[in-house]
Amino acid sequence: MVFWGLVLARGSSKSIPHKNIQLLDNKPLIGWVLEPMKNSAVFDDIWVSTDDKQIASIAQSYGVKVHDRSQESATDSSSSLAAILEFIKTHRGADQICLVQCTSPFLREQYLKSAYHLMIDQKYDSVFSVYRSHCLRWSIGLNALNFDEHCRPRRQDWTGEYVESGHFYCFTTALVQNDGILQGGKCGVIEIPKKFCLEIDDMFDLQLAKYYRNFF
Amino acid sequence: MVFWGLVLARGSSKSIPHKNIQLLDNKPLIGWVLEPMKNSAVFDDIWVSTDDKQIASIAQSYGVKVHDRSQESATDSSSSLAAILEFIKTHRGADQICLVQCTSPFLREQYLKSAYHLMIDQKYDSVFSVYRSHCLRWSIGLNALNFDEHCRPRRQDWTGEYVESGHFYCFTTALVQNDGILQGGKCGVIEIPKKFCLEIDDMFDLQLAKYYRNFF
Secondary structure: OOEEEEEEOOOOOOOOOOHHHOEEOOEEHHHHHHHHHHHHOOOOEEEEEEOOHHHHHHHHHOOOEEEEOOOHHHOOOOOHHHHHHHHHHHOOOOOEEEEEOOOOOOOOHHHHHHHHHHHHHOOOOEEEEEEEEOOOEEOOOOOEOOOOOOOOOOHHHOOOEEEEEEEEEEEEHHHHHHHOOOOOOOEEEEEOOHHHOOOOOOHHHHHHHHHHOOOO | OOEEEEEEOOOOOOOOOOHHHOEEOOEEHHHHHHHHHHHHOOOOEEEEEEOOHHHHHHHHHOOOEEEEOOHHHHOOOOOHHHHHHHHHHHOOOOOEEEEEOOOOOOOOHHHHHHHHHHHHHOOOOEEEEEEEEOOOEEOOOOOEOOOOOOOOOOHHHOOOEEEEEEEEEEEEHHHHHHHOOOOOOOEEEEEOOHHHOOOOOOHHHHHHHHHHOOOO
């Protein structure tokens, strides 16, 4: 079984220019995930797929491999799925891949180890990271989606829901190639405490992340 | 039409002792909502319902009225609905009430004014605060709840959902007394930017709130 880690890191980004290499405590965001990926020691190889020379250079400084991502799979409208399929087509050999997103910098190696355990030891087809939520949701048309408004649940009476945290998605290459999905088959999750789940979408989030650093 | 603001502020709190009067920038959490409530000038009266002498005293220092909340409606298992009904039974006279939660300290008076406009000028039966979310959610049993896992939505292609922000719930007293609900009838929402939607559940959130203060 060959298990690869993969980071998709486009050069262009709408919200923050060169978001993937913005600095958080003097370390680029991509470094925040490459370090726990390396330290977890669960991957046979770690790849960064990018269309950008500067990102490629930074990735190499972390001792990981670089895939020269095609322009077609790196546009604003490209899906992660398309970029993963393009990567798999070029680099064969992995049975399982863990897509790690550098927009979730507070990744801990223990969560990758837990995902490895499910994927490799327990032979799951897919495993992704989540956090637990008790948010009450409504459709834009104002229909209650996850509770009965005539009997609002108390937090302690409700197990809640999982929300994709965005840290990682592990899948067999068979699942993504044959079924075109990242989540399916024998599917599991790794639950991550909410405080590690800040996602960097804009400059506000990036500044907030600097403060989170005071706590861990 | 008589429109009252109401804050429910129990003395006991599981996560943080006396949470409602914990200090954020030297101002108790309850002050963070009483000030915009007063400044909005949309309420004929503002009430704090509490079973705690210290909270009552702090509420009075903000020049608002205090309801002596019964022990039965202030236990860990009491619902907000029960506490509202108890309040309404004791203090008659309001046609509409706006329940404001001091666990959402970054309330802005403009949002209360917008809610007033809908409730009073547009004669809505209920209006509550929300933020827009594009989170992908799963049941604990791992069924995708708000998307098709065979065709994961891109953020730009999906209007998203509303999530209750927790800042406030406005309703007619008729709605809550006759139907036992806070949300229904002619129902609307006030959409609040996510950065104002931090909810204080535990000490981590409270410390985080201090940093949010750097931004606004």
